[in-house]
Amino acid sequence: MSDWAKPLLRTAGLRLCVLPVSAGLALLTAAITFQSAGVAAFGLITMVAQLQLALPFADLGMGAAVTRAVARAEQSPQERRHAAALIRRTATLLAALGIASATGAACAGAAGVWSSWFVLPPELATDFDVVASTVLVMFFLGLPFGLSERILVGQDRASLLVVLGLILGIANVSVAATVAALGLPPMWLAAGLPVGSAVFLAVCTATALKRWGRLGWGDTYTVPVGTILWGGLPVVLAAAGTVLAEQHGRFVLAQVAAPEIVSEYALGLSLYMPVYSILYMSSAVLWPRFARSLDSRLWRQSNTALLLLGLGAAGGYLVFARPLSGLVSGGEMVLPWPVVICFCLVFIAQSGHLVQENLLTDVWGFKRQAVMSMMLLLVVVPLTGLGVALGAGAAAPAISLTCGVVIAQVIPGRILARRVLQHGVPTVDPFEQLAERKAHADA
Template structure:
């Protein structure tokens, strides 16, 4: 499963995303509807190749980004930077399930006019436009009331109200533009989405270096995150529109017109359970920094963020590797004879891969993370071991969660992830007393008990 990062892959999220949040290539113009053929294998190769290329770029730029921010505004400034930059991950919105709805529409709409696809895009864009407006208004209102200082806790810095207000406006604008990611995944061009993420990381680093050279305050570094996200999403909208054969940006901006209402298509059937899963994941993982900010101090938030810089790209690569399983299992569910052996084989492969990458995180993370913090924060081996354990249980569950992507399976996942989120938040608060690794340990326990075990059991019982 993927990671819920901002669209330019800042790798500050630090928490896994459910498989259900990733859109499957059900049947696209690339020819993935039947048995896996050369075009399907080519799409998978492009996807994994693009992710393999962008991950090292993102990893290097993220290390340089954190090193630059800490050098410019210190550990407390970096703590606010990391906290505010990942606040959008706390919101249970993402794409509001638009990816699933657009993928289904692309899979079923074979007409030249693309009425179903256009209607689905209009509905999705309207929902995201409204959600973005609500976020922008809410962020600015809380800033005018002077409430962000109390909400951010120990990580708050002077002028944080103005910083978050501007960030809220930029993020509100980027939400409907982010529809381009859903379209690229729906037409089986997630390789372009990954390349855009890599370009976004480079753009963000350039903006951060510019801010550092000008001696800018912490707020400038935070706003750079959301400005780069807007620019990357806009570029993605142009590319996705050309591939889809539809003016995506113009369609998105025109979705609020009254004349567009008659063309909209219903999307709640698939979008709702995915939104629930996304919301549960956001509560479970994106609140870790808030918990640490209120129960520990800014140093704990900064240490957690440093460890997340290594975990998030690894989890993202796992998501890219697991994406093709959705289409494979979707076909096999319709075939006579249950592929228990295939499911077991994929589970073993993913578990082995998660173990190998987890060991690398434990060995390299403490040294590189401490350098990233200029030696002011010691990134402990225990923190990296906790992140490695979280990656392993996520990898072990990946094939089973990919198998459970039919309607009934998505509803089951929505319940499982909701229970996991509630328990994770409850146990993370007392565990935060252990330090930065406390919430991660809580995540491992909650994910294992409420997602890994029941989902794997259900998948193998139904094969």
């Protein structure tokens, strides 16, 4: 078996094994939210709860270079020293950015900015700004700790993230049950994921640094902030564009559709995300391998493997989404077939791009990914609005996302991947260039 296939299958298999537990926790949380807040409030509560999940890594994407550096750290002592310097500098930058952003989020909540954007049910209006600000403040203050996920992926330990991810579900259902039992305002049901994320990142940080060892904060070797910002900005745009496109349905529907339609889509998305994580976490094992070597055979085989996983995920969603939605909502809301089928198509479309997402991970590649992500966002938002106007309802965001991923990511991503595999990256990565200059200077 190929050296990449075993960890990919291990990660996918492990995620599949823990899926019943994580999905069960998510569904139990959804059931508590339905019972405590009602159908109309469910979509808005989950939207606020998952604001911090708007990026797949809790570092705003600024730490992407850390994964490449950690993956190459064992090649030489100089590479390891460079990786440690990059971790230190990026963590410091994220801490400063997090404090500033948390302050801004708190001020926006105090001014009532968040509640002014949506039509809120009366039972949510009073606490909406406070809870939304709390969620965002906790997210921003945790930015430097989000680098621990990057380190674990670079250490080829993506499968460990799958297991640790259960912390999110356990904390979420615990907080939801506590809020319901104490009779607190229903908006506080959204506080579970921020609490779970804080615990999750603390455990990830301890686990990652236990293997890595000391970061050498007294070492004079450093990485210029400008290099991190220049290399990190495309990553931020790429990650933000893609994930906002995935999550845009909540915001668009909250603006133009009835609360019941928002809740219907939110329920479908809450069933989609745990299954999609099988594909996402499985593909993450390819990142360190492509960082070390651009292998055409690996690219072809992994694309086939991810497509098969995508078809399997779509089949599972097709079978279980409707009965599970009825179970969670107590029979009040069963996902319509158009919504289910459209989410199945999203699985297949996403599986066609995930390999390229883990191949194009140098600065040149992320610049191209950023363009593709922005194009994706520009495609899906108007398509969703058009779909709602034509009566597609909760199915509109899913079908627009399917079309957008194929047009803006799958097709151009494969063209770029072929170019890189055949001719190499046309520019020198600034992080690798910096490491080489430091090595020559030390020599």
